[in-house]
Amino acid sequence: MAETGRAWVFTGAGQPFEPREFPLPEAEPGAILVRVSVATICGSDLHGWHGRTPRSGPTIMGHEMTGRVHRLGAGVASDALGAPLREGDRIVYSYFVACGRCEACRAGDRHHCTERRIGAGRARSDRPPHFTGAYAEYYYLRPGAYVLRAPEVLDDFVVAPLNCALAQVIYGFHQAGLEAGDAVVVQGAGGLGLYATAVARERGARTIVVLDRVPERLALAREFGADHALDIDAAGAEGVAAQVRELTGGGGHVVLELTGRPEAIAAGLAMTRAEGRYVLIGNITAGVTIPFDPSWVVHQNRRVIGVGGYQAWALRRGLELLARARDRYPWKGILSHRYPLAEINQAFADADCGRAIRAALVAG
Secondary structure, three states, rough: OOOEEEEEEOOOEEEEEEEEEOOOOOOOOOOEEEEEEEEEEEHHHHHHHHOOOOOOOOOOOOEEEEEEEEOOOOOOOOOOOEEEEOOOOOOOOOEEEOOOOOOHOOOOOOOHOOOOOEOOOOOOOOOOOOOOOOEEOOEEEEEOOOEOOOOOOOOHHHHHHHHHHOHHHHHHHHHOOOOOOOEEEEEOOOOOHHHHHHHHHHHHOOEEEEEEHHHHHHHHHHHOOOOEEEEEEHHHHHHHHHHHHHHOOEEEEEEEEEEOOOOOOHHHHHEEEEEEEEEEOOOOOOOOOOOOOHHHHHOOOOOHHHHOOOOOOHHHHHHHHHOOOOOOOOOHHHHOEEEHHHHHHHHHHHHOOOOOOOEEEEEO
């Protein structure tokens, strides 16, 4: 009798996820069938669930996850760093797969592959290999994926959000040229913001200011290394911007927008010093516009940098950071709520209303 696995399928914007069962695929050469242990709910998953980012047909959503090798396809003997890979090993991996053939890929730029296939959360699940997203018992990792074996000293709840949230803020700071001694401002103390706070601290930031309106998140930001955690509702946008400029001596050298709220952009630019870098990561919903005065950028020689995704090396650096600093920060606290995978609809409801910083779905 053929082996099967369960998945919770997205069928339409705002609709409950539906449980379905699919046959397990054989692993083609170069592929890996993963037995998912923990998946998490990213802000982009909430956007997709609401229909603000496109999803076609029935699909298994989710891209932040970890699990163990269930089947290895022919030719897979090691991870991206050459470490031996066997069935049962726990792995982390990029959620997108590059073609390996286009000009960008040949230049080593897998992230900007012109034929890049999003490997998690978008492909239809009603056709093989079926297991195309994180909210399932299995995930089919296509040939060409960037894979790393995860050290056993890190548990599933620490490494599951690595392949989006942590890797992305590491890449964002790289793009912004963060240097030791810089002042950093983080708009939003959700999962991305907490990771950004720890990364900035590890990279020698002089002052780190984190902004949010949820007291519990601000308290956790302090545990992740924030020097100042400010309630944006306490003094209003202009008052908070003035506080940030005072605390940083003129504004952030690097300011990260991680809220996903377009109205945060004007406030963030006002907190960015002359010659500073304003990094947009959270605003991914297309078709949303804001009034924008280009002189805000020009007169102060500010730079605006958009960051979506990451180069594969950021995944490696994130894993190294988690291992090196595993006792310095409350990493598990980012996944504030845990649910069995079968309770995915409750998990989404709690994440959507802000009750959970980041929700974890336990599949195995």
